[in-house]
Amino acid sequence: MQVLDQLLDQFNSELKDIHRVPDLLNLKSKYLGKQGPISEVMKGLKDATVEQKKEIGSKANILKNQIETILNTKMEELELKDINEALSKDKIDFSLTDSIRDLGLQAAGFHPVSIIQREIEDIFVSMGFEVLDGPHIEDEFHNFEALNIPDTHPARDMQDTFWFADKKHLLRTHTSTIQVRGMKERKPPFRFVGPGKVFRCERTDASHEMVFHQLEGMMVGENVSVGNLIYFMKTLLTEIFKKEVEVRLRPGFFPFVEPGFELDIKCLICGGKGCSVCKHVGWVELLPCGMVHPNVLKAGGIDPEKYNGFAFGLGLDRLVMMRYGIDDIRHIHGADLRFNSQFKSF
C-alpha cells in the first residue's frame, strides 16, 4: 500500500521533465510495464489474504487507470507539438523555381514539338476526336498497300524508306498508317487523330529532316463533306496561331485521297516575302488533306458505298517553326540544351 501511495506523486514529478514522445514511451513502460512497480505489487498479492487482495488490487487498478489517462493526454499533446513543428519546418516553398534560377540551374521544360502536339490533341479532343497511337516499325501493308499506294509509286523507292534487312518491315514514312489501324478497330461514324514520329531516308537541309513529326486525322461517317474538312482545318489553324492566318487550297495528289488538296499558309517567318523555310515562295505547305479514297475504306473494312470521310496529315515540325520563329528544322533534334530550354510553357 505504501508503494502505491507514493507512486502517483513520483510518476507526476518524472512526467514534468518529459518533452519528447520516445521519453514518454520509456516512462510508460517504466510504470506500467511487466517489470514496473504496479505489476510487482500485483505479483506480490499471490500470498496475500482475500481482504488484502481486494483492497490493494483495486487500488492498484485505479492507479493504473489514472496513470494511463495522464499518459494518453500527454501523448496527444506531444504528438500535436511534433506535427506543428514539422509543419512549420517542412512547409512547401513555392518560390523554389526562382531559387533554382538564382542558383544558375536550369529548370526542365517540354520540347516544343510536345507542346504543340498536346495543344493540337486538346483542340481535337474538344471537337470529339479520339487520340490514337501506332507503332514506328510497320509492314508494307499498313504503310503502303492499305493506303492505295501501288508498287510503282515513288514513295516506295529505296531512297525514301528505311527498310529492315528482312525487306518486309520498315520505319513508317508517315502517320497515315494510323488510319489503317484506326479504321479496322472501329465502326463508323468515328473521328480520331494520331500523332507521332515518321522516318524518311532523305538528305537534310533547313526544311528537311530524316526524323520528323506528323499528326494524322481521319473522320468517317455517312455524309462527310469537303465542307466538314475545311471547317475542321480552319478551326484548327485559328486555334493554333491564335489569329486568322492566310491560307490557300491547291489540288494535291495523294494515292489515299480523292480529291486531294494541299492547304498552304502564308509564311509566318518572312510574312510572305520569301525565306529558307518557305523555299523563297512566301507560302508553306502545311496541311495535305482530302476525301478518303474508296480503296482505303475497303482495306480498313469499311463499306465505301455507305460511308465516306476525310483525312489529313499535319506536319508538326513546320508548325513549331512557324509558331516560334525557328528557321532550321535541324534544331528540333539537335539536342542542344540552349535550344530546348527556351520552351517552358504548356
Ligand code: DAH
Ligand atoms: N501521308 C502524307 C505524307 O506523309 C500526308 C497526307 C496527305 C496525309 C493527305 C493525309 C492526306 O491523311 O489526306 O506525305
